[in-house]
Amino acid sequence: MAKKYYDPAGLGKFGNIAEFQKPMADKFFAYYGEVFKEGALTAREKSLIALAVAHGVQCPYCIDAYSTDALEKGCSEAQMMEAVHVAAAMRGGATLVHATQMMDHVKDLTGA
Amino acid sequence: MKSLLAQHALLSAPSEQRLVLEDPGSALPFFADKLAESGLPVLHATNLEVLQLNLGRMCNQTCTHCHVDAGPDRKERMSREVMEDCLRALDAHPVHTVDLTGGAPEMHPDFRWFVEQLNEKGCHIIVRCNLTIIRANKKYYDLPEFYRKHKMEVVSSLPFYTADRTDRQRGKGVFEHSIEALKMLNAVGYGLPDSELELNLVYNPAGAFLPGSQDELEKQFKKSLMADHGIQFHKLFAITNLPISRFLEYLVRSEHYAEYMERLVNAFNPAAVQGVMCRNMISVSHDGSIYDCDFNQMLELPLSAGMPHHIRDLAKSNVAGRAIVTGRHCYGCTAGAGSSCGGTVA
Ligand code: SF4
Numbered sequence A: 001m002a003k004k005y006y007d008p009a010g011l012g013k014f015g016n017i018a019e020f021q022k023p024m025a026d027k028f029f030a031y032y033g034e035v036f037k038e039g040a041l042t043a044r045e046k047s048l049i050a051l052a053v054a055h056g057v058q059c060p061y062c063i064d065a066y067s068t069d070a071l072e073k074g075c076s077e078a079q080m081m082e083a084v085h086v087a088a089a090m091r092g093g094a095t096l097v098h099a100t101q102m103m104d105h106v107k108d109l110t111g112a
Numbered sequence B: 001m002k003s004l005l006a007q008h009a010l011l012s013a014p015s016e017q018r019l020v021l022e023d024p025g026s027a028l029p030f031f032a033d034k035l036a037e038s039g040l041p042v043l044h045a046t047n048l049e050v051l052q053l054n055l056g057r058m059c060n061q062t063c064t065h066c067h068v069d070a071g072p073d074r075k076e077r078m079s080r081e082v083m084e085d086c087l088r089a090l091d092a093h094p095v096h097t098v099d100l101t102g103g104a105p106e107m108h109p110d111f112r113w114f115v116e117q118l119n120e121k122g123c124h125i126i127v128r129c130n131l132t133i134i135r136a137n138k139k140y141y142d143l144p145e146f147y148r149k150h151k152m153e154v155v156s157s158l159p160f161y162t163a164d165r166t167d168r169q170r171g172k173g174v175f176e177h178s179i180e181a182l183k184m185l186n187a188v189g190y191g192l193p194d195s196e197l198e199l200n201l202v203y204n205p206a207g208a209f210l211p212g213s214q215d216e217l218e219k220q221f222k223k224s225l226m227a228d229h230g231i232q233f234h235k236l237f238a239i240t241n242l243p244i245s246r247f248l249e250y251l252v253r254s255e256h257y258a259e260y261m262e263r264l265v266n267a268f269n270p271a272a273v274q275g276v277m278c279r280n281m282i283s284v285s286h287d288g289s290i291y292d293c294d295f296n297q298m299l300e301l302p303l304s305a306g307m308p309h310h311i312r313d314l315a316k317s318n319v320a321g322r323a324i325v326t327g328r329h330c331y332g333c334t335a336g337a338g339s340s341c342g343g344t345v346a
């Protein structure tokens, strides 16, 4: 076995998760396929959302897969980077908004 | 940038390219086996309807992914004699379309003479114009007018609707000059909504990935080129890069070859096989040799046994129904929605 946590070849083996639990994997992949189909959102819009989420969840497999996918869907570099900024802003905002809790707690303890 | 030939690169030789593609040690299935496994017969030609003529390898650009290995350092070009052989072949076969390619076909000194001859024969003429040639020198500024006069269809590569990605593939400043050329084409009536002067663009991915939906890409190109530059065109053809010449060399050098080929094989679409462009065409090299398609020409894979090898012999031969010579490069034509000089096929 490779002595590393992430092996680029792992992405191509994604389907193999069925080896240990087939019914759930089958349901997951069917669902996954359905989600990414053209719907109320275009396949291109979904690709950019997936690229942003890939960065949000920091999955190197998903980052590779959806960078390629976004290129194939005709997204520009600027569009891809803006999608990542959305993820970054969300993560930053989600961290910072918790500061209100810290502030309330501090004020409560110090009687301010 | 120099051509692979001028760099004396190993992969400038078609025989070396064939060795990489047809490596028996590779895990990739042979194309013929894939057809058989999918229950499809060996690929055969239908009637000859299109002649694609490669007027030479000279080009004002040196795009990184050029499958012709064209560039300013390439001097090969079609002789008058071979052009006349082509005209004779047109008299003998019911060819409705002549597709002029290169290099930059307009750089051939006999280009205009040849187009006039073709025009007299009444066939539909396509010119694969790289756009920047129109702006390359004053002597080419009147090309849009020349195309218009001869009712030629203009098919032009524009890898992307932004400057950075286009210039990375085709060279610095190419996007800007291409936009100027497109405006000149629009100005004489090319690409306008109800105009019969057809202006179609070719999109090919700027790297080791496949083209997405042709319709979606066309929408994006139309929207961006109109909003940013006021440019109009008719159709967008999404073409897959075939692993040949400079694109093959890039794939091998950047270690993307195996991954790219795997993507092509995984995307094999049996429904795309019937529409591949070699079925109704013959491709002619600058030296008069003939092939099933431009890609086979670059790999120097001649027509199947018993078929003529030179355009001078085409007039007296029947090439309809011939078996087409295929190889692993053909996966590029059959991946996803398929790919041809006219875009997707399935
Ligand atoms: S891709 Fe076309 S424009 Fe670019 S170098 Fe090759 S022949 Fe010339």
Ligand code: SF4
Residues within 6 Å of the ligand: B276, B277, B278, B279, B292, B293, B294, B295, B296, B324, B325, B326, B327, B329, B330, B333
């Ligand atoms: S490369 Fe494409 S066009 Fe050429 S022989 Fe193969 S399938 Fe036909």
